Amino acid sequence: MNGRIEIPGRATLTQQVIRAAVNALPSMLRDRREGRMTRTELAARTGIEVSALRRIEAGQPPSVEQLLLICDVLGVAPWDLLGPLRTGDPASRTVEVRSNGNIWRSVTPEVTLPNPVEQTIKAGTRDATAQHDGTEWIYLVEGHLVEVNFGRNREPRLLRPHEAIDFDASIPHWLFAGLDDAVVLRRLTRSGLDAHVPELGGTSGL
Template identity: 30%
Template sequence: MDGGENARDAGRARRATGAGAAAGSAGADLARVLNDVGPRLRALRRERDVTLAALSEETGISVSTLSRLESGRRKPTLELLFPLAKAYRVQLDELVGAPTTGDPRIHPRPFVRHGQTFIPLTRYLGGLHAYKQILPPHYGCDAEPRVHEGFEWCYVLSGQVRLRLGDRVLTLTAGEAAEFDTRVPHAFSNPGDQPAEYLSLFGAQGERMHVRARPTAGGEGGEEG
């Protein structure tokens, strides 16, 4: 065997090794994506405040199958993920957290919950969630405060946003921001005659931003700190 043949054999060996490593990496990526689907589905359902029974009714998937899917005991398939993506109004790659392969722009799909409009500003379901939210005039003035795990930050774009936080009442206007632990009873409302728009960042694990709102001496108003 001459030197040229040795070089060709070595080249083939290197290509085979590289192909094997690439296949192994792709397999590991796929396994990681599939393992993350269940927790992502559970987080999305809780974020949308939807019960398993309600989701079952909308998708035609049994409650037991949905529960096993969220817990990782059922392998996600296209037949299961497609109706879930349709119910949540998200794309399949967003639902499973597939790696970004091209256009980084986000194409938000608004949805309405409890009478207010949510416009998602983040692609993936893990970590912080960003939304633009729109409150109709005089929305939620009688809303009951609620509690849940996490930490929230909001920034008012236009109009007035009234935040009931524990026994405090804060009225935020354009350019003002607030952050708070969502385990404190809270409720948003719009006391004005025009729609109110604000940005909201929510971290289910308690991620914090660095701007706080403080009540004025009169019990209303907000300021940056």
């Protein structure tokens, strides 16, 4: 069954993890950056302005995009920042789409790009082949193994838990889940969202 639903008062595991990581990032950023690189160097590598990094270090919560960029440069997974996870947040809202056997969910209250979306792939199944403009980033949250395929003439890439890949999304690609269900985060462009799960669009901010 395909379709889009909105579920009030439900926070997915990914939403909880992202929220906890956002809260933990300021102190981690100060500790990890000092002695390794200046704010100017970190700004050059992430594309985040020095003034924004200074505010984050002072305690201002980053956006999900800023969180992922900083974690990538510093070599830290968002899951490594975990504190206690909060559940049952009544103000949260999950936008969920079931499409071709896959479950797609927003990880922020609004489906705004370039924030990532969460995809659940059933064990032993693959999602539909897609290609689109820009690059795509995929992070394996849960599951034993996910195979990222790029067509006949390219070797597939294997993702294990807490591993990530980014690639040229103009190449046809699809994901295959191994022995158990897989949950991935996908950071998509607008054309990527339209190509993979257009039903998730149509929310303010896109």
